[in-house]
Amino acid sequence: MTIGTVLTDSRPADPALAETKQPPVAAIAGVGTASAGRSYTQREVLDAFAITDPRVRSVFLNSAIERRHLTLPPSDPDGGRLTEAQGELLAKHKRLALDMGARAVRACLDDAGLDLPDIGYLCCVTTTGYLTPGLSALLIREMGILPTTSRVDVVGMGCNAGLNALNAVAAWAVANPGKVAVLLCVEACSAAYVIDSTMRTAVVNSLFGDGAAAVALVADSPDSAYGPPGLPPAPGRPRIKAFASHLITDAVGAMRYDWDDSQGKFSFYLDPDIPYVVGAHAEQVVDRLLSGAGQRRSDIRHWLVHSGGKKVIDAVRVNLGLTRHDVRHTTGVLRDHGNLSSGSFLFSYQRLLRERVAEAGDHGVLMTMGPGSTIETALVQW
Structure with missing residues (x-):
């Protein structure tokens, strides 16, 4: 062998190994x-x-x-x-x-x-x-x-x-x-x-x-038909595809804890205008979430919105063009439990699963809002 010789493997490549492995x-x-x-x-x-x-x-x-x-x-x-x-x-x-x-x-x-x-x-x-x-x-x-x-x-x-x-x-x-x-x-x-x-x-x-x-x-693997490793087949388990956030800086003090000297304890404050502030910003964060995944609002079959209160739910529903049926789990959780803060959207998610209406390929949007003032969203697919 002389200096500069390049060694190569003449064996044909295994097609299975040549395939690009999808990330988890x-x-x-x-x-x-x-x-x-x-x-x-x-x-x-x-x-x-x-x-x-x-x-x-x-x-x-x-x-x-x-x-x-x-x-x-x-x-x-x-x-x-x-x-x-x-x-x-x-x-x-x-x-x-x-x-x-x-x-x-x-x-x-x-x-x-x-x-x-x-x-x-x-x-x-x-x-x-x-x-x-x-x-x-x-x-x-x-x-x-x-x-x-x-x-x-x-x-x-x-x-x-x-x-x-x-x-x-x-x-x-x-x-x-x-x-x-x-x-x-x-x-x-x-x-x-x-x-x-x-x-x-x-x-x-x-x-x-x-x-x-x-x-x-x-x-x-996103190519797996059987869900997470070690778990039984379950087409009802949605995969998390994307997240999008929006901080409404002009409303940073609209939801906050203050110290109440007269009571000697913390007191939570909710600005009366917060439903309208959240509603006005809902479209841009949802559309950014969906456009990044090549989706439109009309492609979303399931909407799980935070049960923040009647006015908040109505403001989000109207601004996103949703029906009352779209937010039925959100309003149902509010009716039966009130606002459960950070866990509200998961109570709605559980109700959706119990309906057994989600089918393979369906897309869903999870949406919460809270202090910051902040709107958080996630895109999932069954």
């Missing part, structure tokens, strides 16, 4: 939900706190909410409700979050045919309380999840946080094909209430409920 795609393998406390009608909540102001009662009774799960403070000797200090609210948040969170995770794993040792990554989302160590560490200890499990906590992002976290969890699943990632959204909204006679708190207190929702994600 995250798929939703299972979903589970849980609630805590008692299910109250709006009138029962008003009566529990002896609220007689006709303006406040009107806000509650015209909210399109029939029932919510709440853990109200204990009764005092006179039949009223005791005032809870901030420390007591934080303790309530921890207790309810651990209870609801554990039940939602177990239900999610059961739905996917998985067990606790299968979890490789746990992401916990909440806005209704602050814990150190975070909820993920406490759940790993309490539930007996493997201590080698990777984890992250998303705290304080509000109602849009579920999709923010889903983006990160899907990325972890893609980076770790075949391993199970679990996203848990748990909101103990009963632990974030201020009870007074102002219209500011009336709007908040009329809206939110306690609930938790979890989904398990596993990445597989």
